[in-house]
Amino acid sequence: MLNFIVRRLIQVPLVMLALSLLIVGLTQLLTPEQRAAGYIRSDQQAARLEAIIEERGLRDPFIVQYGKWLGSTLQGDLGFSRASGQDVVQTIRERLPNTVELTLLTALPILLLGIWLGTLSALNKDRLIDQILRVLTIIGYSLPTFVLGIVLLAVFYGYLGWLPGAGQVSILNQFALGDLKRYTGLLSLDAVLNGRWDIAWDVLQHMILPAATLTVVSVTTFVKVMRNSMLEALTSDYVRTARAKGLAERVVNNKHARRNALLSIVTLGGFLIINLLGGSLITEFIFGYPGVGLWMVDAGLRLDIPAVLGFALLSALIVVLVSTAVDILYGVVDPRVRFD
Amino acid sequence: MKKLAMLSTLLLAGAALAVAPKDTLVVQEASDIPTLDPGVTYDTASGAIVENIYETLVTYKGASLRDLEPLLATKLPTVTNGGKTYTFDLRKNVKFHTGNTMTCRDAEYSFERNLVTNSAESGNWFISESLLGTQANANDDKSITWAKIDKAVECNNAGQLVFTLPQVDPAFLAKLAYTGQSIVDSKHAISIGEWKGTEADWKNWVGKDLTDSNLNKQPSGTGAYRLVRRDANATLLQAFDGYWGKKPAIKNVVIQKVPEIAARQQAFLRGDADIIEGGGRSVDTEQIKGKPGVRWIDNLPNTSATAIFMNQKIQDPKLLGSGKLDGKGIPANFFSDVNVRRAFSYAFNYAQYIQDVQQGQGKQRTMLLPDSFPGYDPKVKTYKFDRKQAEAYFKRAWGGNVWKNGFTLTANYRAGSVGAQTMMEILKRNVEALNPKFKINIQPKQWSEMLADSKSGKEAMISIGWAPDYADPDNFMYTFYASDGFYSPRSNFKDASLDKWLKQARQTVNVAQRNRLYSLVGNRAYEQAYYMLVPAPVNYTFVRDNLQGVSAANYNPLISFSYTGTFWKELSKK
Secondary structure: HHHHHHHHHHHHHHHHHHHHHHHHHHOOOOOOOOOHHHHOHHHHHHOOOOHHHHHOOOOOHHHHHHHHHHHHHHOOOOOOOOOOEEEEHHHHHHHHHHHHHHHHHHHHHEEEEHHHHHHHHOOOOOHHHHHHHEEEEEEHHHHOOOHHHHHHHHHHHOOOOOOOOOOOOHHHHHHHHHHHHOOOHHHHHHHHHHHHHHHHHHHHHHHHHHHHHHHHHHHHHHHHEEEHHHHHHHOOHHHHHHHHHHHHHHHHHHHHHHHHHHHHHHHHHHHHHHHHHHHOOHHHHHHHOOOOHHHHHHHHOOOHHHHEEEEEEEEHHHHHHHHHHHHHHHHHHHOOOOOO | OHHHHHHHHHHHHHHOOOOOOOOOEEEEEEOOOOOOOOOOOOOHHHHHHHHOOOOOOOEEEOOOOOEEEEOEEEOOOOOEEEEEEEEEOOOOEEEEOOOOOOHHHHHHHHHHHHHHOOOOOOOOOHHHHHOOOOOOOOOOOOOOOOOHHHHHHHEEOOOOEEEOOOOOOOOOHHOOOOOOHOOOOOHHHHHHHOOOOOOOHHHHHHOOOOOOOHHHHHHHOOOOOOEEEOOOEEEEEEEEEOOOOOOOOEEEEEEOOOOOOHHHHHHHOOOOOOOOOOHHHHHHHOOOOOOOOEEEEEEOOOOOEEEEEEEOOOOOOHHHHHHOOOOOOOOHHHHHHHHHHHHHHHHOOOOHHHHOOOOOOOEEEOOOOOOOOOOOOOOOOOOOOOOHHHHHHHHHHHHHHHHHHHHHHHHEOOOOHHHHHHHHHHHHHHHHHOOOEEEEEEEOOOOOHHHHHHOOOOOOOEEEOOOOOOOOOHHHHHHHHHHOOOHHHHHHHOOHHHHHHHHHHOOOOOOOOOOHHHHHHHHHHHHOOOOEEEEEEEEEEEEEEOOOOHHHOOOOOOOOOOOOOOOOOHEEEE
């Protein structure tokens, strides 16, 4: 197992190197003017286009440009992101914990609800509850995130006023944040550790709508997959054998059928975590939630190349780490899967 | 049910706290704030904050773009040496946010820093043009030496700030009102690792992009507001207790980044935000105007100018078709015939453009200069949509060959810009209706490509605008009409009269004489129809109705905080 983990971790820098070569290479398909556009933020600056290209060396050969990037990256400097107005590393350090916080609040309900409703649906195949769940799943699956997010915002914030609007904390608490000592980077947790329960509650309230949006949109896939896996497991030989042995229905369903059905959920859960940690672009955008997803939307729109490269490396790291964790989990869920 | 009621109460309690407090101005916008360093501030989002943290020597008087008044200076400068030396008396006992007292050395440092760095991203090219006689920095223009920079701005023994210009520049004073020319706290800047202010390390700072400078992270100005904190979500500022001027009524300012317009609209209509970035006139009219708690202010001045260019030397053969006047293309110098240009000018339906694109809120200007600017002459004639005139001029063009053979012209517009697309469609429809042999192909093009291609004269007919850096007519007139002006490579005409008048206007400080020269330019440009002048949109703004100090009477379009056209210190809440 240890060998497997070490092997996976060694792959990380290689994957990142290949990825960076690919992305920097792809940016060369753009003209120097197009790449310089990322540095322009007003019409007057557009008038200085040629000077900007010269100063930034955007006409240099690819190898020179890549060499410059790699040189500074190896020194821990990923460049300056114009979309965030700060260094890429600093941006990730500031925003990733926000995304992690949202992921923590979102992933668990999605997984638990998905498994529970999927199981319920399968165990009640073709009964009323299954029919209702299937209809709801289709509705949830078909709802675009953008539409759902705006509707939730308009109803619960705009119309009912039950929940706060965009952002991470309310105006009153904005000023108090500066006095908080940051321990973990997770704002709600840090607020609790500082004894500021009001801020923690405020942060949680601000996460309810984005989390609800992500849950509704993502849970449907889990329900569908869990239902199918469960149905397959329920008709398999080992479940029939378990029943023939006279085991209680509850034990058969939970211990034999569901445990095996969970394998596909583990795979899917890995993708879910990767997506959530990589930033839920649309959701963070709608709710102005200051995570890495919102930063990436900005960076993409502005052709902020240092940010895109930095984000790509971050994503690669998340993918490798989460995939490793998923592979380990396979072993836990299914004893037949072993790595040593 | 009990639990649900309790949860709702808790949520309601939390949400109720969200309404913007009386001493706090809450602004929600989609744009980010690229920098807080005045040395590189060259966009309105940054300028809107920087102009409240820092201060310039002079500023605009109320809503006027013609009158300047002292700010960190005690009075307007004494101008000597035939208009080449400007001497300023500076305010005493002015404190920076760090507690340092402002001295003449700070002012000298600030201007020298701008001249030394003068990065491509900054607006320092125009102050360099006044003080060093070149737009370039020392990397690109080897004639710039430390001695020249040092001599351009100095403190004399009386503690006055003295600028020495290589030649007369009537726009100089207006340039000093630009927020990029704010006075920075030199002791603080040096202490956090910025340029030392001496010859020793000046070369290391030439052309340096200051966007992410240490001063950007830790600004210290003399302005009425000081930065408290910036994070991914918000920028927080507070009224500066040691401010030399009147104590501001608004104590806190919060600028929140909310990219989604629906979220901003909800916050504004609920009163959680006092000001938001809108979604354009049609969206805002539909969603915001007339709603409870909203104050809508219309008919505000607009300071951008846009033209449809008619390139007289088209460098891209792909746009020329056959390259001849045979109905299948145009010659590269198609627009060099004044009759063609006049015909096109008469063929554009200005009123329809105002109706379709500007929702009826547009104004036809006489010159490519905002009407609120000094030098604007409302008496210069304008073209109106006139089919008969257009037909008559097309018949005269190129010895009758245009009318006889027809032409095929390819024009590009900025991809994604509905306004630019509609503009071209209006023109296409009207021109093609005159003669079945006339054909205009319009196609979208990426902005970055258009920028590059238009600069090398490769666009035949495009629309481009200009926004002012400072309130001087030269900033527009020279840009559009001079044969060595910034836009010249896009229009490729050389008019000796225009060049002469524009250069004369640059060399005189006599206001009446300058106005006369600009009127001459305007009339000649009309006569020669060098551009089709796109009607200027009428500006508007909206704020929560409890926000005081916002009105058409004190709205200055050159203030970067364009939501109110004022500094924050002039605002209060009921």
